[in-house]
Amino acid sequence: DQQVKQNSPSLSVQEGRISILNCDYTNSMFDYFLWYKKYPAEGPTFLISISSIKDKNEDGRFTVFLNKSAKHLSLHIVPSQPGDSAVYFCAASGTNAGKSTFGDGTTLTVKP
Amino acid sequence: NAGVMQNPRHLVRRRGQEARLRCSPMKGHSHVYWYRQLPEEGLKFMVYLQKENIIDESGMPKERFSAEFPKEGPSILRIQQVVRGDSAAYFCASSTRGLRSSPLHFGNGTRLTVT
Numbered sequence: 001d002q003q004v005k006q007n008s009p010s011l012s013v014q015e016g017r018i019s020i021l022n023c024d025y026t027n028s029m030f031d032y033f034l035w036y037k038k039y040p041a042e043g044p045t046f047l048i049s050i051s052s053i054k055d056k057n058e059d060g061r062f063t064v065f066l067n068k069s070a071k072h073l074s075l076h077i078v079p080s081q082p083g084d085s086a087v088y089f090c091a092a093s094g095t096n097a098g099k100s101t102f103g104d105g106t107t108l109t110v111k112p
Numbered sequence: 113n114a115g116v117m118q119n120p121r122h123l124v125r126r127r128g129q130e131a132r133l134r135c136s137p138m139k140g141h142s143h144v145y146w147y148r149q150l151p152e153e154g155l156k157f158m159v160y161l162q163k164e165n166i167i168d169e170s171g172m173p174k175e176r177f178s179a180e181f182p183k184e185g186p187s188i189l190r191i192q193q194v195v196r197g198d199s200a201a202y203f204c205a206s207s208t209r210g211l212r213s214s215p216l217h218f219g220n221g222t223r224l225t226v227t
Contacts, residue, residue: 004154034215043116043203043218044155089154097214098145098207099168102154 003027004092006103013110019077021106023090026071030092034100035064035075038087047088048075049097080110116141117186118204118219125194125226133189133222137206144187145216146179149201161187194226 005024013019023033031052036044050057050064050073057064063076077084087107091100117136125131137144142162147155160168161181172179176194181187191198201223205216 006154036216036218041220043205043220044216045218046215049215091155096160098143098205098216099157099160100216101157102147104152104154 001026002104003030004090004101004103006088006090006106008106009104010107010109013080013108015082015110015112016079019075019080019084019108019110021075021077021088021090021108023073023075023103024071025073025092025101027092027101028071029094030101032093032097033064033066033073034091034093034097035062036089036091036102037084038089038105044089077108080108082110082112084108085110116204116206116217116219118202118222120222121220123222123224125224127195127226128193131191131194131198131224131226133191133202133204133224134186135189135204135206135219136186137204138217141206141208141217143207143209143214144181145205145207146187146189147203147205147218149203149221151200155203158189191224194224196226199224199226 034049035047038044066073087105089105090103093100144161146158157171159179176192201221203221205218207214
């Protein structure tokens with residue numbers, strides 16, 4: 001039973017356009033959500049997070065949207081840059097963000 | 113480099129041998145987590161430790177796997193009598209506090225290959 005799902009294994013976007021990465025979850029107990037970015041042969045790097053009491057959080061080019069009723073969140077990157085090409089993991093947690101449940105990741109490719 | 117340090121980066125073991133993976137958390141971080149990533153999958157939580165204490169090991173296989181975070185020295189993930197299915201990337205992460213507002217800082221992982 002996969003509690004956090006990223007249904008698109010890959011996404012290709014042109015440089016300068018918007019990238020939208022999606023994530024669905026099933027466990028209503030999750031109340032904190034995080035996005036991590038991972039380059040090959042490196043560990044994941046924290047990108048942005050959102051608490052369940054919010055529906056939007058923005059940090060520079062990155063915005064995360066949360067729709068609690070649909071149990072859905074999305075990460076928007078605008079404008080997309082070639083350096084954004086990486087695997088993006090959605091993660092969900094309860095009281096401890098360290099004990100997170102991760103999705104399988106979406107590989108984003110931004111073409112120059 | 114003040115980041116999370118894991119070693120070795122690559123480890124090859126024959127079936128039945130023991131694997132020891134080491135992790136030094138970021139300076140000032142007292143919470144350590146181990147995650148495992150199988151090929152084409154996401155990271156799976158294994159264990160959460162603080163100094164000298166295992167806080168949550170709900171993700172650890174019941175047999176052959178153990179973890180410790182001693183008062184002095186790095187955290188160790190130990191896998192006894194390895195099998196081919198243990199081949200994976202093992203990531204260690206640390207945080208300042210075990211709270212929802214404390215995202216993880218990951219090391220670059222140890223890639224274990226069991227032959």
